[in-house]
Amino acid sequence: MFTIDIKSKSFSRPNHSENLVLKNILFKIEDQDFLSIIGPSGCGKTTLLRILAGFDQKFDGKILYLSNSSESSEYNQYSLNPNKSTQKNSLENRQRQYKSLNSLGKVGYIPQEFSLFPWLTIEQNIRFGLNIKNIPKKEQDVVVSRLLDLVGMREYKDYLPKEISGGMQQKIAICRAIAINPTSNLIVMDEPFSALDSQTRNALQRDLLDIWKKQNLTIVFVTHNIDEATFLSKRVIVLSSNPASITREVRIDLAHPRDRTSLAFNNIRKELLSYVQKE
Amino acid sequence: MKLKNRSKFKIILYYIAGFVIFIASWYFFVIILQLFTQGTRVVPYPHEAFKSFFLLLYTPIDGQTLLTHVIASLIRVFIGVFYAWIIAVPLGIVLALTPFLDHIFQPIIEMIRPIPPIAWIPFAIITFGLTTTSNAFIIFIGAFFPLFQNVYDGVRQSNVVYQDVARSLGANKIQVIWNVILPSITPNMLTGTKVAVGVGWMCVIAAEMMGISGAGIGYFINYMKNIGYYSHMVAGMLMIAIVGLLINFIFFLIEKYSLAWKYNSEN
Structure with a gap:
């Protein structure tokens, strides 16, 4: 149970401080949201996602995290700009606070490439994050068994990633990401189905919606595929390029599963396409 | 079927x-x-060399059979490669991951690398004398560079996506090294070890021929040449070939079973 406010004033890539990648990015992620980020290629979608996942920590901005979970109910603010701090104590304090709320280990991340560790079996891949967190074996067994059933892949648990299809690998990657944080369940996905053929991609989109509903996930989904964004999302953010800023935010109120041939679906798709083409 | x-x-x-x-x-x-x-x-003709080979397997010359010579050489290779392994592997990982240490040590490594292991033999003799240490040192020099380079390249080329995913799953730096980088470079470590053993095997023969030791297959070949037993000399060479073949086969088995995730089982 949470809300995340992203307030990025600016972000530049290391060693390229003259080139702003993100500017004035402000958006909110609600609990159980399905938010897609679209925009022209190279506009900074992935950069934004990586900030959210906790990989790029030196950006001038804030991630505000409202947690209603059992462990904390206060509104925590994480400043990610320690440079502006003048007092040593407050800097240390902020860094400590920031660390305790680091997205790493809390936000599931699904990259574009197939990312299952090739030397581990399917089951060991799902266990990876649980082992890192020293979760007792018995608890791990429960989680792994539940997730394998969720995606209907119990019989593949002893297979190596190279022995299953790309679509199956992405499903297991989602399971692995869900496994680490069953309470918040925030997952960020960076064009996860782009390497798949269209038939598999469509099937996986339906599977993802199914998992999203069953697990009460919150998903931030980066894609360049407008059809995909229209099919999946509750909300879509359109980014401009050089530097990226939010130009539109579109709420899609169509019920799932969506009919790609319906007039309403196509109207939204055309609307999004026109926004992206303007950028 | x-x-x-x-x-x-x-x-x-x-x-x-x-x-x-x-x-x-x-x-x-x-x-x-x-x-x-x-x-x-x-x-000698092949049949003469093979005859000497089988004869020398159980007939000692100066108290030592061909097998005891080979075992003496193999032990030296093992010692040299072992020391090369425990230094080159951690060093390769550390340098590949820490740019400032890389800048300090890479030029030194690049400077020493072109010196052939054989060129170190006189240095080894004057430093360690005609001892096993001398032999192990030559093998260490020969085995170090292929091991180091394979591990270093492996870490540098290891897929960043796996490291990102591990970090997103909560792994710290040490856990990323242990759980992601190390398993992903096992093929490189194995290739490095294979080349290191091959080079070590060549080095030990050369060192023994140059007179560092009173046993070993290199010593045996040189000794047989000096006393004019040419079929025995070629039998020693055959032994080297057979041991080389066996070493390759052992590595093939290790690769097949421990790196099944990397290679197709049919290959």
């Missing part, structure tokens, strides 16, 4: 054909050589 068996049978036939061609060429070479040297024959 029948097709598979048939192709396996064919491959075995090719192996035998290759071996027959080799032996025939050997006979041919000796005969031609004899023509050029007016009938004097120094290089």
